Amino acid sequence: MASFHGSSSRHGNLEITSSLEVVSMPIHGQVDVEKGFRNDGIMLTWEDLWVTVSDGKGNRRAIIQGLTGYARPGELLAIMGPSGCGKSTLLDTLAGRLGANTRQAGDILINGYKQALAYGTSAYVTQEDTLITTLTVKEAMYYSAQLQLPNSMSKSEKKERADMTIREMGLMDSSNTRIGGSWGVKGLSGGQKRRVSICIEILTRPKLLFLDEPTSGLDSAASYYVMSRIAQLDQREGRTIIASIHQPSSEVFQLFQSLCLLSAGRVVYFGPAWAANQFFASNGFPCPTLQNPSDHFLKTINKDFDEDIEQGSIGKKTTEEVIDILVTSFKSSDAYQEVRRQVSEICKQEGGAQEKKRIHAGFLTQCLVLTKRSSVNMTRDLGYYWLRLVIYIALSIGVGTIYYNVGSSYNSIQARGAMLMFMATFLTFMAIGGFPSFVEDMKVFQRERLNGHYGSTAFVIGNTLSAMPYLLLISLIPGALSYYLTGLQRGLDHFMYFVAVLFTCMMLVESLMMIVASLVPNFLMGIIAGSGIQGLMILGGGFFRLPNDLPKPFWKFPLHYIAFHRFAYQGLYKNEFEGLSFPGSQTGGRGSIRGVDILRDQWQVQMGYSKWVDLGVLLGMLVFYRFMFLCIVKVVEKGLPGIQKIMSLRANQKQQIMENPNATPIHT
Numbered sequence: 256m257a258s259f260h261g262s263s264s265r266h267g268n269l270e271i272t273s274s275l276e277v278v279s280m281p282i283h284g285q286v287d288v289e290k291g292f293r294n295d296g297i298m299l300t301w302e303d304l305w306v307t308v309s310d311g312k313g314n315r316r317a318i319i320q321g322l323t324g325y326a327r328p329g330e331l332l333a334i335m336g337p338s339g340c341g342k343s344t345l346l347d348t349l350a351g352r353l354g355a356n357t358r359q360a361g362d363i364l365i366n367g368y369k370q371a372l373a374y375g376t377s378a379y380v381t382q383e384d385t386l387i388t389t390l391t392v393k394e395a396m397y398y399s400a401q402l403q404l405p406n407s408m409s410k411s412e413k414k415e416r417a418d419m420t421i422r423e424m425g426l427m428d429s430s431n432t433r434i435g436g437s438w439g440v441k442g443l444s445g446g447q448k449r450r451v452s453i454c455i456e457i458l459t460r461p462k463l464l465f466l467d468e469p470t471s472g473l474d475s476a477a478s479y480y481v482m483s484r485i486a487q488l489d490q491r492e493g494r495t496i497i498a499s500i501h502q503p504s505s506e507v508f509q510l511f512q513s514l515c516l517l518s519a520g521r522v523v524y525f526g527p528a529w530a531a532n533q534f535f536a537s538n539g540f541p542c543p544t545l546q547n548p549s550d551h552f553l554k555t556i557n558k559d560f561d562e563d564i565e566q567g568s569i570g571k572k573t574t575e576e577v578i579d580i581l582v583t584s585f586k587s588s589d590a591y592q593e594v595r596r597q598v599s600e601i602c603k604q605e606g607g608a609q610e611k612k613r614i615h616a617g618f619l620t621q622c623l624v625l626t627k628r629s630s631v632n633m634t635r636d637l638g639y640y641w642l643r644l645v646i647y648i649a650l651s652i653g654v655g656t657i658y659y660n661v662g663s664s665y666n667s668i669q670a671r672g673a674m675l676m677f678m679a680t681f682l683t684f685m686a687i688g689g690f691p692s693f694v695e696d697m698k699v700f701q702r703e704r705l706n707g708h709y710g711s712t713a714f715v716i717g718n719t720l721s722a723m724p725y726l727l728l729i730s731l732i733p734g735a736l737s738y739y740l741t742g743l744q745r746g747l748d749h750f751m752y753f754v755a756v757l758f759t760c761m762m763l764v765e766s767l768m769m770i771v772a773s774l775v776p777n778f779l780m781g782i783i784a785g786s787g788i789q790g791l792m793i794l795g796g797g798f799f800r801l802p803n804d805l806p807k808p809f810w811k812f813p814l815h816y817i818a819f820h821r822f823a824y825q826g827l828y829k830n831e832f833e834g835l836s837f838p839g840s841q842t843g844g845r846g847s848i849r850g851v852d853i854l855r856d857q858w859q860v861q862m863g864y865s866k867w868v869d870l871g872v873l874l875g876m877l878v879f880y881r882f883m884f885l886c887i888v889k890v891v892e893k894g895l896p897g898i899q900k901i902m903s904l905r906a907n908q909k910q911q912i913m914e915n916p917n918a919t920p921i922h923t
């Protein structure tokens with residue numbers, strides 16, 4: 256479950272706010288527990304904000320340069336500018352979501368305080384729609400409502416909220432359509448997916464909403480309806496909305512209260528949207544009659560396709576010169592002074608005491624809903640388990656026919672060993688086939704986690720529980736086919752042990768692949784890393800080279816002891832060979848030889864403990880792997896922002912020292 260603690264400081268030097276560190280809020284006012292949100296709004300200010308990235312050669316490039324601005328409750332602030340000007344970066348910075356290779360400097364204050372945003376107070380709709388494609392719009396919304404809304408709301412109230420939000424975004428007609436987008440299923444259009452993403456994030460009625468290109472993929476009418484509904488919501492409920500937007504129509508433009516116009520990370524204009532036209536005109540770039548003002552602004556400051564621009568009676572100027580004129584003019588304008596005055600006024604307002612706040616579905620509800628949602632997804636996604644089940648069945652029929660009725664001859668010793676090794680190794684290895692689905696799961700989890708929908712523990716529990724029935728099925732059916740066709744040792748207990756080892760190994764490989772997916776979200780790299788790790792463990796497992804023949808450094812110590820294959824092989828061997836006897840030679844001479852003697856003397860199996868200990872170790876490893884998965888998810892979530900914060904702090908101090916060598920570094 257998420258931990259909700261953190262600290263805040265007033266007017267410190269640098270802060271990275273993060274919705275991961277879901278924390279305390281100093282906002283005064285009442286908590287509307289019934290509805291799951293507070294009554295009062297959020298005022299966000301930023302002052303002299305810089306963001307730099309490394310160019311890989313030791314130099315840093317500024318992508319946001321000294322921005323100052325504010326966003327107030329009940330207002331829709333639009334961030335506009337040419338592609339690559341830093342709109343998404345500004346949103347990410349304000350929401351505390353900058354990437355690990357970036358450094359940030361400057362103040363970001365919430366209601367005049369430096370703090371992370373509390374759960375449910377902010378939501379971020381990213382540019383990329385990361386949705387569970389197998390669900391219908393209604394299902395996606397219902398599950399999300401059950402996860403995000405507090406237990407104090409009844410199930411029907413949550414459904415009602417979800418239905419209302421679907422209606423608000425004009426998705427009623429497609430509410431029973433699967434989101435789609437995989438396995439050749441078209442599902443929703445790009446614009447409809449965009450609206451589903453917005454719906455999911457506005458379910459809790461967050462007080463602060465970040466929208467990155469909410470209208471991309473929408474036609475002009477849909478853009479207007481979506482933006483007008485967002486604008487209505489912000490006025491009705493005192494929400495603070497910051498949206499980056501590419502090319503609003505003039506109707507959409509009229510919905511904006513404030514406008515932040517960026518060019519190459521610098522502010523060209525910040526202030527009331529209606530006054531932007533006047534600002535351009537006063538600098539010699541009036542908007543031609545009948546032209547959409549936003550088109551005019553973007554055309555004037557887009558230097559990607561540099562062309563000379565006619566300026567009043569002065570003549571032509573390059574776009575670079577035009578941008579410099581506008582940036583300089585804005586810095587010396589009354590509008591800029593007004594921005595600074597507003598920022599300092601908001602910062603002066605006294606906030607109430609900090610308090611912890613968490614209003615969302617309880618931990619058990621989250622685990623249950625996530626298990627259910629994940630099960631539905633696994634059932635509908637052919638690539639998750641069904642395809643694998645078909646291949647497993649085909650392979651086990653292959654194994655069964657190759658080793659058909661293996662008998663108890665001398666040659667059957669080697670055949671039994673090879674068959675068991677194949678089952679424990681290659682069948683479990685194929686869990687890699689589910690990696691694309693794991694990656695999609697991880698993407699959805701990361702989005703939902705960043706927006707504080709639920710905690711990582713609930714996710715790991717939900718994922719584990721939902722996978723279990725399917726893995727049991729694909730251990731049982733192919734396991735039974737190969738076991739009985741081969742004619743391995745009779746007795747239900749032997750068969751059940753065989754299935755239990757297969758099941759545990761499959762769970763282990765899945766856990767390993769989930770760990771890889773959380774560290775390497777890239778599909779190809781993940782498959783390479785996952786199969787590489789497994790390949791090493793197979794080599795060190797004690798089949799291809801007997802345990803005593805394994806080179807001691809690395810292969811024997813530690814690999815042989817940490818590779819789960821060793822315990823799987825040894826457990827399966829004991830399960831099969833204990834209680835059986837074989838002829839002492841190929842011709843049947845030299846009497847008979849006991850299965851246990853073969854294991855101890857020839858295959859160097861540890862016979863000092865029973866097969867149940869091997870299974871116990873495998874189960875222990877499974878718990879450890881799942882726990883490790885949870886820890887990695889938490890470290891990625893909490894550790895990286897922490898490291899980033901320290902690095903930013905250092906960068907900021909260094910910058911200060913360079914600017915003023917006599918100054919004392921500020922410690923936040």
Ligand SMILES: Nc1ncnc2c1ncn2[C@@H]1O[C@H](COP(=O)(O)OP(=O)(O)OP(=O)(O)O)[C@@H](O)[C@H]1O
Binds near residue numbers: 318336343354
């Ligand atoms: N983590 C990063 N590392 C390196 N460069 C980055 C990083 N984040 C952003 N940039 C660069 O900063 C610039 C601004 O990027 P950003 O995504 O903020 O632009 P944008 O205005 O949102 O563009 P678009 O409208 O096309 O989405 C780009 O040149 C981008 O390559």
